[in-house]
Amino acid sequence: MMKPASGILAIALVLGCVGNTAPAQNEVSTDKATTTNTEKVSKTYRLTYTITESDGGKNLGTQHFSLTVNPDSKDAELKMGSRVPIESAAYNTEGPAAHTNVQYQYVDVGLNISARVHEFATGAEVYSKLEQSSVAEAKSTIGSNAPVIRQAMLQNTATLTAGKPVMLGSLDVPGSTRHLDIEVILENIK
Incomplete structure (x- = not known):
């Protein structure tokens, strides 16, 4: 067998x-x-935004904010600040325990930066959106629970070469004598 x-x-x-x-x-x-x-190995870039603030011609200071961005991914974002509650609705309930219910929405105040990179043979096209906002001391005309939000925004697209800074723009902050200069530099990190 x-x-x-x-x-x-x-x-x-x-x-x-x-x-x-x-x-x-x-x-x-x-x-x-x-x-x-x-397989394609995509690059990773570092974007460094420099915001120089002045008031009446006097330099108040310079801040640097860096983000890493990959052209194959979504926008890179940076948010720094506070979330301010704003009353969005109020309604009264009925019955023996009647009371007023209040609903709130939140607004981001502070600095928000978002960026996107597209690669080209001669450099990289960078889309940037910078928003700086704050709660104003002025009172709203529609009620004491409605804050006044001051906002300055810069949104543009620029072609950058690695290592060479580019001035994205200059703007005056509404309701003040402050002025902002915004610059960005692109670096290859991978």
């Missing part, structure tokens, strides 16, 4: 070696190696 079993085993081994199993395994591993070597 040992002879038929060993004969079947020998036939199975021969068929396994002659069949398409071994070459298919080699092709798969070759394909994987080829795919890994030809």
